[in-house]
Amino acid sequence: MNLTVIGTGYVGLVSGTCFAEMGNTVTCIDIDEKKINDLKKGIIPIYEPGLEPMVIKNVKNNTLHFSTDLAHSLKKCDIAFIAVGTPMGEDGSADLQYVLQVASDIGKHMQQKLIIVDKSTVPVGTADKVHEEIKKQLEIRNVDIDFEVVSNPEFLKEGAAISDFLKPDRVVVGVASKEAEDTMRALYAPFFRIKDAFISMDVRSAEMTKYVANAMLATKISFMNEVSNICELVGADVNKVRIGIGSDSRIGYSFIYPGSGYGGSCFPKDVKALKRSAQQHGYTPRLIDAVEKVNNDQKMVIANKIVAKFGKDLKGHTFAIWGLSFKPETDDMREAPAIYIIKALVEKGAKIKAYDPKAMHEAQSFYLKGVKDIEYCESKYDTLNEANAMVLLTEWKEFRSPDFEEIKNRLKEAVIFDGRNQYSNLNLENKGFEYYQIGKK
Numbered sequence: 001m002n003l004t005v006i007g008t009g010y011v012g013l014v015s016g017t018c019f020a021e022m023g024n025t026v027t028c029i030d031i032d033e034k035k036i037n038d039l040k041k042g043i044i045p046i047y048e049p050g051l052e053p054m055v056i057k058n059v060k061n062n063t064l065h066f067s068t069d070l071a072h073s074l075k076k077c078d079i080a081f082i083a084v085g086t087p088m089g090e091d092g093s094a095d096l097q098y099v100l101q102v103a104s105d106i107g108k109h110m111q112q113k114l115i116i117v118d119k120s121t122v123p124v125g126t127a128d129k130v131h132e133e134i135k136k137q138l139e140i141r142n143v144d145i146d147f148e149v150v151s152n153p154e155f156l157k158e159g160a161a162i163s164d165f166l167k168p169d170r171v172v173v174g175v176a177s178k179e180a181e182d183t184m185r186a187l188y189a190p191f192f193r194i195k196d197a198f199i200s201m202d203v204r205s206a207e208m209t210k211y212v213a214n215a216m217l218a219t220k221i222s223f224m225n226e227v228s229n230i231c232e233l234v235g236a237d238v239n240k241v242r243i244g245i246g247s248d249s250r251i252g253y254s255f256i257y258p259g260s261g262y263g264g265s266c267f268p269k270d271v272k273a274l275k276r277s278a279q280q281h282g283y284t285p286r287l288i289d290a291v292e293k294v295n296n297d298q299k300m301v302i303a304n305k306i307v308a309k310f311g312k313d314l315k316g317h318t319f320a321i322w323g324l325s326f327k328p329e330t331d332d333m334r335e336a337p338a339i340y341i342i343k344a345l346v347e348k349g350a351k352i353k354a355y356d357p358k359a360m361h362e363a364q365s366f367y368l369k370g371v372k373d374i375e376y377c378e379s380k381y382d383t384l385n386e387a388n389a390m391v392l393l394t395e396w397k398e399f400r401s402p403d404f405e406e407i408k409n410r411l412k413e414a415v416i417f418d419g420r421n422q423y424s425n426l427n428l429e430n431k432g433f434e435y436y437q438i439g440k441k
């Protein structure tokens, strides 16, 4: 098929590349000219394992193209995907301005029958708004072209985006016609070599499914974080409790890791948007509200432990931060707990020495820009010199089994704050460390 993917960010670039990999001819469109020019030169704007070689291969094979010219791409197109951002608006609801701008652009330029697929995460009812906007533009042009708006929310995780897209647990598609369903089924058929996981439903239910999936996962995390705080008070070990409950197949092990709270470009904004949607319909969501509140507090648990150990005034103290991105295997720092924790420590007078395998540029140039007293180091060990403690915030693989003798030799005091419980099994106290983790005293 000939596909146009509009919005070449995490979702658009990964989806477009994977569709090309499966034999389709794809044009990825963006309004960011620099991004498109870079991509044409083989420069990939994000770090995502496996993405770069796949982009380069498909560009070489002429199956993947990058352009800013939507009108041209729509001339020969069977399906157009909308994959632009839906950031948090001022009142917490999803900001639809980019989605509706794209709808308007499609309406201005489409030439023949088209399926428009909404891949961005959007509130229930957005497909109707996209439909209206396209229809409005067609009426202005005084043309009558057949089209359908389909919902196809994306469930990929950053850091594992390529494998999630190529081997999805399921593909959810919201359609109004059998024809659109058949086309979407044919597009995704090559992704289901082992087991058919294509789920079709009505458009509104598909739109809702995306928010509910993210809110459910966020709920599991906040629940475990709340449990971790109780564990500390009653003298239990959350790491053992996690294994104890996860072994029940009804509960399962996934997404019950306690830590410094969930971050990223999705959970924080999508939980808020679902809450806002409910409120707009006159319902006060209590559980979803609590999920958000627990998460906001959880980001500060490690900072509070540091204050409890070193005092409220952290002047003259230096902390070695290991990990800045919101999770491992990505350079994405959107809503990363590290932003909040570092700012809280600096506000109390502390100096920071930070290292992250991939996210230092993002931190320096944007997310922690202007925050004084941060030194970015070339390696994890370089952060430790003159530091009062090491603070682990992202569980990158290279942090998993470090040389603890080296850590002890370099630190001023042998103190570790572990915001992701990476070393909970290692008996660091026996190695001479004062060790603080989440959910165990």
Ligand SMILES: NC(=O)c1ccc[n+]([C@@H]2O[C@H](COP(=O)([O-])OP(=O)(O)OC[C@H]3O[C@@H](n4cnc5c(N)ncnc54)[C@H](O)[C@@H]3O)[C@@H](O)[C@H]2O)c1
Pocket: 006, 007, 008, 009, 010, 011, 012, 029, 030, 031, 032, 035, 083, 084, 085, 086, 098, 101, 102, 119, 120, 121, 122, 154, 155, 156, 157, 158, 265, 266
């Ligand atoms: N990042 C994820 O892991 C993930 C996973 C699943 C779903 N989602 C959802 O997918 C959507 C996109 O997220 P993202 O992380 O890829 O966003 P992103 O910010 O990385 O990328 C969005 C891109 O859209 C471009 N854009 C904006 N307006 C445009 C226009 N009028 N025409 C063409 N391009 C335009 C921007 O320049 C940008 O490159 C969001 O709704 C998000 O919630 C994201």
Ligand SMILES: O=c1ccn([C@@H]2O[C@H](COP(=O)(O)OP(=O)(O)O[C@H]3O[C@H](CO)[C@@H](O)[C@H](O)[C@H]3O)[C@@H](O)[C@H]2O)c(=O)[nH]1
Pocket: 121, 154, 155, 156, 157, 158, 159, 214, 217, 221, 254, 255, 256, 257, 258, 259, 260, 261, 262, 263, 264, 265, 266, 267, 270, 326, 327
């Ligand atoms: O047990 C866990 C699992 C995750 N996290 C945190 O939760 C956040 C989100 O992690 P993850 O879900 O792995 O990454 P995302 O890339 O944000 O992916 C989520 O958000 C995407 C965007 O909507 C969805 O497509 C994915 O299905 C959904 O997992 C991160 O800060 C993690 O550290 C925990 O604290 N404990």
